[in-house]
Amino acid sequence: MTSSSQVVIVGTGVVGAVIAEECLDAGLEVLMIEAGPRVTRAEIVENYRNLPLGAKPDATASYPPADWAPHPFFGQDYLGSTGPDTYNPTYLRYAGGSTWHWAGTCWRLTPEDMQLRTLYGVGRDWAFDYATLDPYYNKTERALGICGPADPADQWPPRTRSMDYPMPHLPLSQGEQKFTRVMQDKLGLRNLPVAQARNSGTPYDDRPACCANNNCVPVCPVGAKYDAATALKRLEAKGATILDNSVVYRAETGEGNRIAAVHYYDRNRGSHRIAGEHFVLACNGIETPKLLLMSADDRNPAGLANSSDQVGRNIMDHPQQGYTFTVSEPYWLGAGPVVNSGIMETSQGAFRSEHAGAYFRLNNFARNRFIAQRALKSGKVGRALDEEIRRLTATSVNIVSAHEMLPDPENRLTLSSAKDWLGLPKPSVHWDVGEYTRRSSRDYSEPMVARIAEAMGATDFTPAGGKFSTSKHIMGGTIMGNDPADSVVSGVCRAHDHDNLYLPGGGAMPSTACGNSTITMTSLAFMAAEALISEAKGA
Ligand SMILES: Cc1cc2nc3c(=O)[nH]c(=O)nc-3n(C[C@H](O)[C@H](O)[C@H](O)COP(=O)(O)OP(=O)(O)OC[C@H]3O[C@@H](n4cnc5c(N)ncnc54)[C@H](O)[C@@H]3O)c2cc1C
Incomplete structure (x- = not known):
């Protein structure tokens, strides 16, 4: 041995x-x-x-x-x-x-x-x-x-790279495209395509291209994700x-x-x-x-x-808060990878002397696996249940705010x-998670998510209530x-x-x-x- x-x-x-x-x-x-x-x-x-x-x-x-x-x-x-x-x-x-x-987000x-x-x-x-x-x-x-946007303005951080990504970014799903338009038009925020360790158009590293199974987490069934x-x-x-x-x-x-x-x-x-x-x-x-x-x-x-x-x-980690709500118009999320875009500019600014920055993403997980139980609990059966699942799959969305945090020896x-x-x-x-991050949630990220939700036409937005989950980073x-x-x-x-x-x-x-x-x-x-x-x- x-x-x-x-x-x-x-x-x-x-x-x-x-x-x-x-x-x-x-x-x-x-x-x-x-x-x-x-x-x-x-x-x-x-x-x-x-x-x-x-x-x-x-x-x-x-x-x-x-x-x-x-x-x-x-x-x-x-x-x-x-x-x-x-x-x-x-x-x-x-x-x-x-x-x-x-998820492969990079x-x-x-x-x-x-x-x-x-x-x-x-x-x-x-x-x-x-x-x-x-x-x-x-x-x-x-x-x-890692695939990512070719346009330097769409890259994160913008215009700092010395080499292009080896592959172009993956296309945004219909719901993500709509979100990108709404954020730009109503709030002036740029929702950028994610750079991700996933083969976009062609095989790479003996692995096939992504075929949009949308269960990258917990496992990519074809190995398109690194x-x-x-x-x-x-x-x-x-x-x-x-x-x-x-x-x-x-x-x-x-x-x-x-x-x-x-x-x-x-x-x-x-x-x-x-x-x-x-x-x-x-x-x-x-x-x-x-x-x-x-x-x-x-x-x-x-x-x-x-x-x-x-x-x-x-x-440290990225303390995050998730907000699930229903919107008035269908978004139909779930085509493509589970995370495919994000608003990053909100992570930067002079405010960082006072509180943490945050980034916001519209998760692109197909919503049916999350809402099926909710629909069942509504007591509906038969065709009415079917319609409820379809309605919620199209109109339920999940926004996550992910925060930075400071090193604390304790x-x-x-x-x-x-x-x-x-x-x-x-x-x-x-x-x-510390006051630096808590203050960000209270004064910055949660009010921002409330504005995002309103812009998307939320009908039942509820605040996160000060609770954080972990990002596993x-x-x-x-x-x-x-x-x-x-x-x-x-x-x-x-x-x-x-x-x-x-x-x-x-x-x-x-x-x-x-x-x-x-x-x-x-x-x-x-x-x-x-x-x-x-x-x-x-x-
Ligand atoms: C659900 C989920 C989604 C995520 N999504 C993203 C994402 O989209 N983007 C991103 O950047 N990060 C993401 N992450 C985080 C990412 O998975 C980790 O940051 C990354 O895998 C860390 O790599 P590593 O090699 O340091 O550790 P690991 O991948 O954890 O590997 C450590 C290895 O060490 C071995 N090991 C541990 N202890 C011992 C021991 N005593 N003796 C021998 N071997 C040992 C383990 O078995 C393991 O194989 C995600 C994590 C989770 C859980």
């Missing part, structure tokens, strides 16, 4: 997969260790098909966790949440990770998003600027196959070894506080050790800090990479005293910075405390902006890969 590798990558999600491929292409030996099982698309589609109606809208219900690799799953108590708000993101511990069930950050402290006196600045990140965004867009599972066979063909059903529970330090090995449990609870020269933890924003805290040793009593006491702190992941099947501690997060727990005293990783995601340990992905992000952030996480993975490769080659 393999017991060592030049590069050891823990996690086979998009971040791990991107780094693995870069290292393989550079001629390095790569071993990937993955907690969860390898499954086929057909199995997940079958799981989805067999779900009861009430569970279908749940993104994770088609992915029951393995005993040894628990992830948040409805009905099971895994990720704890304390504090004034509830933190309940979902993510997957399956080979290929959470992009199995992502908004870049703006230059301003990376300089909150300098420009608005709040939050933290990034360790580098937008111009530094731009080439890695370009790489990500090519690697994942997910990291689609990359794993290619990585193996390039020479990677992938160990699945192998849960890393400790990283071991050696000379000079470098990482010497990682230890994992197989599904029979047998323990194994893998030595290496370069290590990457790519287990996402919850499991990576958890693993660092679990790896405390005599040299690092507060956990690995944690001399700053920032590991697990500053956890929003902290800790190890709970509760244990999982392997006897490992479960994670728990203290969660408070987990950020901040291994935060980036130039000062090792108050950050965990450098600008290339190398741990300040361990020269050969990289912690790329959402955990490194010091600001969230409003848009879905996996494109930024992946760009950080490309930056980390470049640094790791040059270190491995002694450059």
Whole structure:
């Protein structure tokens, strides 16, 4: 059995997969260790098909966790949440990770998003600027196959790109076109086509073009949407070894506080050790800090990479609020991907010194699966029920406001005293979306949604009532910075405390902006890969 590798990558999600491929292409030996099982698309589609109606809208219900690799799953108590708000993101511990069930929306950050402290006196600045990140965004867009608008005015951020998208954006559905017109004409707001990791007109990366099944979440049945599972066979063909059903529970330090090995449990609870020269933890924003805290040793009593006491702190997401209402004229949403457009300009402005920005999207989920139960509850039967389902499918809409939030050290992941099947501690997060975000909802985003609803002809708009849900874009727990005293990783995601340990992905992000952030996480993975490769080659 393999017991060592030049590069050891823990996690086979998009971040791990991107780094693995870069290292393989550079001629390095790569071993990937993955907690969860390898499954086929057909199995997940079958799981989805067999779900009861009430569970279908749940993104994770088609992915029951393995005993040894628990992830948040409805009905099971895994990720704890304390504090004034509830933190309940979902993510997957399956080979290929959470992009199995992502929507694929890929908004870049703006230059301003990376300089909150300098420009608005709040939050933290990034360790580098937008111009530094731009080439890695370009790489990500090519690697994942991201389609997006060709017109620079329709791009986000507008007119800042150094390369075109590899594919044109997908067409907007009839309802989205109507929404775009109404927003422009009545409110002067631009509803932009989403850049998304989905093949638009033609096959790309050996994957077919989107054929508009409209169940991207929980799974794209044809693989038109990028997910990291689609990359794993290619990585193996390039020479990677992938160990699945192998849960890393400790990283071991050696000379000079470098990482010497990682230890994992197989599904029979047998323990194994893998030595290496370069290590990457790519287990996402919850499991990576958890693993660092679990790896405390005599040299690092507060956990690995944690001399700053920032590991697990500053956890962030995009607190969002959903508004479902009925409109007087039919919109007939649901043709094409589930998220296909968004209003981004509302995320920017001098107001950010006072409150968070927000972005607004009209979800393009076919409405029938959400409204069928509501129609049944109305007591109607036969033809009347049919007509009610048809009416609500055409006229029910869902607008989401997604907010940025600031890093707060008190929003902290800790190890709970509760244990999982392997006897490992479960994670728990203290969660408070913060006054910066709350004020945005109260004074800015909710009044804006009320105006949007009115412009659309809403007949039953109801305010969100101050409650937030999570967007599942987990950020901040291994935060980036130039000062090792108050950050965990450098600008290339190398741990300040361990020269050969990289912690790329959402955990490194010091600001969230409003848009879905996996494109930024992946760009950080490309930056980390470049640094790791040059270190491995002694450059
Ligand atoms: C419903 C949903 C919709 C989303 N939509 C979007 C979207 O539209 N746009 C967007 O930008 N983002 C979206 N996201 C977020 C996106 O899925 C994540 O940001 C992204 O997948 C993170 O990638 P990652 O590689 O860091 O982590 P993951 O994809 O979670 O991969 C981590 C990997 O590490 C493995 N692992 C964990 N612990 C261990 C361990 N101890 N040992 C070994 N392996 C381990 C896991 O099994 C997994 O394979 C969505 C998320 C959800 C849940």
